[in-house]
Amino acid sequence: GSSDDKDSGSSGSSGTASTTASEGSGGRRFKIGMANFTLGAPYFIGISKTVERDGQRAGNEVLVTDAKGDAAALTSNVEDLLAQGVDGIVISGGPLEAAPAALNAIKQKGIPVVLVDRKFQSGDYTSWVGPDNEAIGRQDGEYISERLGGSGKVAIIRGGPADNSIGLARTEGVRSVLEGAGIELVVAPDFGEWSSDGGLRVMENLLAKNKDLDAVFCENDSMCLGAQKAIRDAGKSEQIFIAGVDGQKEALAEIRRGGNYEVTGLNDAVTMGDAAFERLIELLDGGQAEKDTVVPSPQITRANVDDYYDPNSEF
Amino acid sequence: MIVQRLRDDRSLLINGSFVVAFVVLLIVAATTTDSFMTDDNITNLMKQSVTTGLLALGMLMVILTGGIDLSVGSVVALAGIMAAGLSADLPIPLAMAIGVAAGVACGFVNGMLVARFRLAPFVVTLAALTTIRGLAYVYSETPVTPTDIGFLWIGTESIGPFPVATLIVVAVFALAWVFLTRTGAGRAIIAIGGNREAVRLAGVNVPRHILVTYMISGFLAGLAGVILASRVGIAQPSVGVAFELNAIAACVIGGASLAGGRGSVLGTLGGVVLLALIDNLLTLYDVQSYWQQVLKGLIIVAVVLARRTEDER
Amino acid sequence: MIVQRLRDDRSLLINGSFVVAFVVLLIVAATTTDSFMTDDNITNLMKQSVTTGLLALGMLMVILTGGIDLSVGSVVALAGIMAAGLSADLPIPLAMAIGVAAGVACGFVNGMLVARFRLAPFVVTLAALTTIRGLAYVYSETPVTPTDIGFLWIGTESIGPFPVATLIVVAVFALAWVFLTRTGAGRAIIAIGGNREAVRLAGVNVPRHILVTYMISGFLAGLAGVILASRVGIAQPSVGVAFELNAIAACVIGGASLAGGRGSVLGTLGGVVLLALIDNLLTLYDVQSYWQQVLKGLIIVAVVLARRTEDER
Amino acid sequence: MLSLRGVRKAYSGVEVLHGIDFEAHGGEVVAIAGANGAGKSTLIKILCGAVARDAGTIAVDGREVALGSPAAAAALGIRTVHQELTLVPQLSVTENVLLGDLPKRGGLVDWPAAHERTRALLSRTGFTGVDPRTPAKRLSVARQQMVEIAKAMASEPRMLILDEPSAVLAGDDLDQLFALIRSLRADGVLVLYVSHRLDEVMEIADRITVIKDGLIAATSTPRETNEEEIVRQMAGRRLEQIYPDRREKPGRELLGTTGLTREGAFEEVSLSVCAGEVVGVFGLVGSGRTELAECLFAAAPHDAGEIRLAGRAVRLRSPKEAIAQGLAFVTEDRKGSGLVLDLSVRDNAALATLPRWRRHGLLDRKRQQAAIEDMNERLDVRPRTTSKPVKQLSGGNQQKVVLAKWLLSRPKVLILDEPTRGVDVAARVDLYREIDQLTRAGLGVLMISSDLTEVIGATDRVLVMHEGRLVADVPSAEADEELLLAHSIGVAA
Ligand SMILES: Nc1ncnc2c1ncn2[C@@H]1O[C@H](COP(=O)(O)OP(=O)(O)OP(=O)(O)O)[C@@H](O)[C@H]1O
Ligand SMILES: Nc1ncnc2c1ncn2[C@@H]1O[C@H](COP(=O)(O)OP(=O)(O)OP(=O)(O)O)[C@@H](O)[C@H]1O
């Protein structure tokens, strides 16, 4: 499910008040800021790359910053971008909840900002595009519950920490379905830190304590890949199946292989990046865009994986 | 006169190649980019140096005694989230004061363990890093957004062209400079790092002075946390990871020795500004994120190499 | 005889309260939980100590000379991702060897800057931390999955009840013990940390020995990176953040002094196992993540306090 | 065998050696004398490859040598005992002695053989009684010095350089050292010997070379010269009298002890120091003098007995309290516990009196500076600039800075532990005169010294310690060297 017109930026009309970019041959050219809260995970790298590529393809200048997971640095980066006179900014919030100061600074400049992935709880933003994480969780929960037929034991691996509401929402989604279905849940006490090595470690610990797991849900695919390895090392690939979130390339490859990695919810970085870029250009062109847009996250299983799997994708 | 005093501080700002490196960086920045010399950018630079500045100054005190404080990043988180959380029910200045006080308390515990129980500062403050981070999450798992707009004042507003937070940093640095060069306690702290036993035999209460340095570090980390929460407009329990490394780097780039007894306020200030400058320039030049990291490391080494000859043989 | 030699190593495993702390922990763990004494859990403990073990051992060498190596976490990432990436085109052992060699190369650069150019180890390796992390991302932004199943052998398989990786760690620790207690180079490294000038005046090539320690640290970090990538089955450029802190903690808990000249292989091993044990137990007891952090810090302080009397006055 | 031509050396622009020409031959003992800061240690550091010369040539056996590193010097058979101790504190005596040259078997260190070789070396040098397995830091300074000497003997030296080896040695140990030097001389080894104790120099040297302000001032044989002459050459002035005449009536007791005991160090020590009195303490290495001083100053706890100050029993808990009560303590180890080497002369001198310089909460630096400059003048600290890091001063001048620090604290009782270690004759005279004047104003002094002439000449009475006990209390006027030595080894009645 990707956007229809990737080059929409070139179909410009009258400019917004704040633009200083020069007139180009193929339409208006902009200086765009892509502020990342973190580039420490493939998903966020994917979003950033997509915005960058889309922007450059349309002849715009795209400045990319990386706050390395530091909210203050994100604020600084936004300030730096503003100092360089960008026409609009995309903020990939990552696990960040809010950066009112950054948003206020942008607002003072009077330029549009599109939040992608994370919807900030506070501060004024122009527009948001992102997934419905709770819905993705529910989707996985429904798959698991159906597959287990109303009984069984399921482990949950969280990325942590809880100031990251992505994970909270996903786990909440799974939980809401499974708890109602009479399935026993085991939530690992330690966090998998969103990485494969973390997922591996947490799964190893889970397996040492729980002999009778039927399935495991991780808050993202990276951790699932580690957990899958731990399960394989324990010789329980037949017994325990895996549900993840994101649609990371490696996870799709596993689903395609037909092992115990059975399901994920697509939270596609490319789709997300495309949508964000498109939205920003609409705003820069003076369009009146919707405030919030939920990008749909289709469920991917063995049945439909071939529609989504692209070995050369960035994510 | 003032030059003599600055010299006494064995300042690196005064000493040749460090200044040269600085000036070169500034000239290159000003001439090759449009945006460097703009008001906005200079203000950004000032704001961006606040946290590292406060942390580095506290770290300097601790380092001078031959210690280290790895817990400052976690203290930033704890102080910020407490201040933001309490501001819902308490007057803002009081809430902020309590946040800072929490930092002082952390410093007190660190200092007691190091000074009285003579545990290794590295382990004590590493353990504190873990524990205090945990406490920040225990206080509030989720980010806290202060509702009262007054909370944002200290981190956001400017007086004339200078951000309030920057003025605070400047004041704190000035105080620290006076403290270290012009008070008995300051001189004793430096001497402790050089030869603890000699200082003890000279009748100085060594544990108490060491304790004070950790409390200063905790205080400044707490202050940094409150200002940071105010600047960002939201307090997160996850903020401040690896801040201690930057703070230590600023001290060492500024000529401090981790063995203690050597280091200066002005040098540290130079280190802080240099680090901020590097980040700022790499962003202005639109260097890609990963290459920024590669270059940042190389530039730091180059700077340290450049000023090597003056101190080391 | 062997006891005498262990004593010469001034081991902490031999010394009272550290062992007591250990035994108490083990007994409590074994009696209060069902799962602690299971094969699975013991194997987990062994596997989970591999990375910290290798890093701590390399760190010990560096710390003994009075240095520090903050770059090990980044080296883990670089070595792992290079090995995994190259394994697509090269024979696996060669790909892995190149990954480890990259670690040695990083150590070489660190070592040259510290030993020959006499830069402060903290800044040099902090800069390296940044640069090498950047290089790992430059090599591959996204995780690399090695296609050949043979890549997984070293990190996954067991010989009898012992994971291969654990056997490697044990072998490396044994070698290091012999190196530090029974070879001239090992003794020189310890002596350098005690009094560098004295060692220089005795005609020992001090810079070369220091260089060697950083290369050992780079080598072991590279090895740890390759084994970790093999164990996880996927190499990530983001892996290894803050690993250096754990490694240093293990050394210091094991009695090493960051000032140099003091520290032992057996003590470090004790520190590594203790850290893994704490994590393992907190998880087995189902302590929630934030409280785990709070408790971990407190336990570390308690352990260090308990064995204080023996070393410090 | 050794020949220097026009050797020059400058430290950060200040030349301290201005062109040294010097010859010496195997089988010769050449003493080098000179005032503090004359450049003796610098010359020696050049010879052993520890610092590089700026100009000049050095030839060994007629061949010009570079001496670029300590290893290069060692390869030529040049071995050195430095003025400042260069041991690795936490390592054993064996490792220190055989540093970088441990015996191996099958590629691995052979520890039993190493300990054996060290034991043999120690007994060859005559310093028995040191266990090769002991960590160096547990040894007293004197024993550490012996380890240093054994270390220099570890590989057959062709040229042995000793920079004030005797400053901490006394009695038998000094005789052992002289015996060693004589046997080396008989084997054709060249020995360079730096010392401020001119009586020793006259006894052991074949030739005496005096360095003054970085130049060779004179060279003569002991037969051609005498102590007075050497002092004149060193100091550029004649010293009328080394020790002041002391005819003081002691006043009331300032510091006293009864039955003071510290287990393993000293027992049942009862002494008293009165106003206007200089009390010497003599004893052999390890007789417990240093530990006694530490307990008096509350730097270490005691186990039993009583300490009195001005007649009142006190229980001091820290040096801080001791200082507040008017005590001052010059330790024997200036590098380890006396000075903060990286800090300036001013910071070191002011360290014990920090509260005194406070005005409006800040240090009154003018007043501080004036007081320190005045004290440096009185003690003749060179150079006079107070902003230099103290580590850049010569050994003797460092010692004067320690004294300055404590004299500034205006003590009532001054405890001195080997106060003239490494201090040249002229400066010593200044110090004795200073002490004399202060005692006239009511100060009491307890002076620990291993230098027999000093401990007799500069004091009013001498206490002798033997194995942790006070065994004699002799008025200085009646004391002579034999008597004190006899007491100190426990053979006098
Ligand atoms: N590292 C250094 N930096 C600067 N100046 C130095 C340094 N070392 C020695 N000096 C200076 O060189 C001069 C000669 O010092 P040196 O140590 O050779 O004297 P010395 O003859 O051995 O004196 P002493 O009898 O006190 O040991 C002194 O003025 C001293 O201050
Ligand atoms: N053979 C030895 N090995 C190690 N330590 C020794 C030995 N002999 C004595 N000591 C140490 O020396 C201490 C007493 O020496 P102290 O320094 O107080 O005496 P001193 O008379 O001042 O001798 P010095 O001239 O060495 O300073 C003893 O308590 C002991 O710890």
Ligand SMILES: [Mg+2]
């Ligand atoms: Mg000298």
Ligand SMILES: [Mg+2]
């Ligand atoms: Mg003594």
